[in-house]
């Protein structure tokens with residue numbers, strides 16, 4: 001049975017009776033197959049699954065899509081039930097932020113200021129603040145985050161290490177549509193034409209991943225991205241897996257963000273640089 005908790009008191013009441021390993025999957029709702037994959041991974045590794053659904057105002061900047069962000073609680077609950085969640089925590093804003101936005105926040109530091117953070121100032125401090133609240137509220141032992149939001153995953157791992165938060169953070173590979181588009185709640189903003197144009201993101205990454213040095217990977221990706229009508233690239237970068245400078249050899253990551261119409265999309269892919277040993 002899936003219990004719905006709309007308040008912290010109800011969450012605590014349901015959570016208090018549990019034994020065994022508890023996994024948390026944190027979401028903003030509008031659930032899709034990417035979220036389902038996180039729930040399946042969580043179910044496979046824990047005795048209990050709690051899913052949180054909260055569109056966190058603290059991580060949206062002025063002019064971003066906070067008001068417009070899809071809110072589909074009934075459909076989301078059906079997904080959580082189908083995936084065997086024990087508990088869904090879907091608080092109202094006032095339950096999470098009773099005193100207005102919090103005065104004390106978790107500072108994301110320098111890694112929060114590059115890539116997504118450069119385009120969305122304050123975003124990761126908003127993310128890490130709500131993520132730490134949700135970790136404390138759910139008292140989960142494990143948590144599953146998507147690689148689709150690669151920088152977010154890296155920052156959550158870093159926060160857990162830096163602040164000694166007792167939770168095991170696991171990454172789950174990006175779930176894609178059959179044509180390669182990374183699943184995202186924001187895909188529903190795209191018209192058919194924009195969706196077709198957005199395919200250059202995954203195609204650029206896929207072609208870049210066949211290259212063995214950073215410059216060729218970037219040049220290949222740039223060429224494919226340039227073929228997308230109405231696709232405005234925000235950044236395209238190669239980093240090491242922890243988002244440091246690109247290595248000459250070994251595992252790396254290519255990250256891309258672009259605006260398609262009014263919609264900002266992100267994607268990334270692992271790269272293997274250097275000679276094959």
Ligand SMILES: Nc1ncnc2c1ncn2[C@@H]1O[C@H](COP(=O)(O)OP(=O)(O)OP(=O)(O)O)[C@@H](O)[C@H]1O
Nearest residue numbers: 027028029034145146148149174175183184185186
């Ligand atoms: N395609 C995907 N594959 C794997 N995980 C995903 C995918 N999309 C989202 N997730 C993960 O689901 C969790 C909740 O993300 P969120 O609710 O913001 O969904 P989203 O689709 O990323 O939404 P948005 O369009 O707002 O970025 C995050 O850990 C995120 O990385």
Ligand SMILES: CC(C)(CO)[C@@H](O)C(=O)[O-]
Nearest residue numbers: 026027028056127130149
């Ligand atoms: C982790 C998260 C639920 C925090 O609001 C959000 O950033 C998301 O959905 O990826």
Ligand code: BAL
Nearest residue numbers: 028059060123149152
């Ligand atoms: N999916 C990450 C949350 C955000 O874009 O605000």
